[in-house]
Amino acid sequence: MTVLTIATESYEKQHQINSNPTVHIEQSTLEYLHTAFLLYEYKQTHSKREYRALLSEYGWDKGSAEEKRSLKIAEYFQAFIGCPQHLAVLPISVLLRLCSQNYKVLIEELQDIPIGRLTCRHVLELIDERRLFLKSQNREEKEGNWRATPDGSRYYTFGKIMEDDHQTGVLTEKLIDIEDEEIEVVGNIPAEALVINQTPITDAEILADILRQASDYTDVRRGLYQYQPVKEEAWKMLSDLERKSVCQMLQEPIKKLSHAKREGLIVNFCEVESGGVYKIFTADCPLIERTISTHSLDRLLEELRVRQNCECN
Incomplete structure (x- = not known):
């Protein structure tokens, strides 16, 4: 016993x-x-x-x-x-x-x-961010190349198109700037002519239609991610009122990232299609993609600000 x-x-x-x-x-x-x-x-x-x-x-x-x-x-x-x-x-x-x-x-x-x-906490956060990113990538792979339009129809895409200039962040920044600046109407085309309700033909027209009919930021995010090559062209198709409506849907992390870009802390960014995870290119490592989740964003931006201040001093 x-x-x-x-x-x-x-x-x-x-x-x-x-x-x-x-x-x-x-x-x-x-x-x-x-x-x-x-x-x-x-x-x-x-x-x-x-x-x-x-x-x-x-x-x-x-x-x-x-x-x-x-x-x-x-x-x-x-x-x-x-x-x-x-x-x-x-x-x-x-x-x-x-x-x-x-x-x-x-x-x-x-x-x-x-x-x-x-610190161990910091490393565990990096691991968690990486896990979320891998999870989002797996989800996108499972979804395949079929995409849905707002009216419920489907269309086929030929895979993701990677950009050397990372224009996703550029367009998102423009969505932010519209709140503070006046956007000049492109060319002499009347705004009314850009919102005619017609069946989308080109990818740019499909994206513009998605942005017009978006009910929340999820619709905006998915549309921008799926149609990266034509987002500039689609943005020009929107009226000032429609652009402002899209801007009002932007979430706080996107606004923070856009502001960080204007500060020179980052050179570009984009949000993955599933949301909550961002691919960021910092000013000190512009060619290296860094993946981070929403809950770690504030800490990262603060670290970048501290590093920038140290370099200035």
């Missing part, structure tokens, strides 16, 4: 350890990183036979699975071999998740964070 013994002292006093569990998990991560980088170095500098002999000499009995896991972490985090303490705030489970196919792209972002400023 097993007898349960209740300790009269706390675990902390009984073992004379630090009472902060965070300290211990960070120490364990750092020790694991030392193990990983040592194993990786031994494997790179010794022959296979010498490597096995060395492990035997050190009494390695942790199994091949643990060895492979350590080597994997060391391989993916080579950029931190000179400062493993930078990663100590991350549990081993998080490090392994960052080594996976879907999340390894985030490792490069960690290199830009100053030593001592990295």
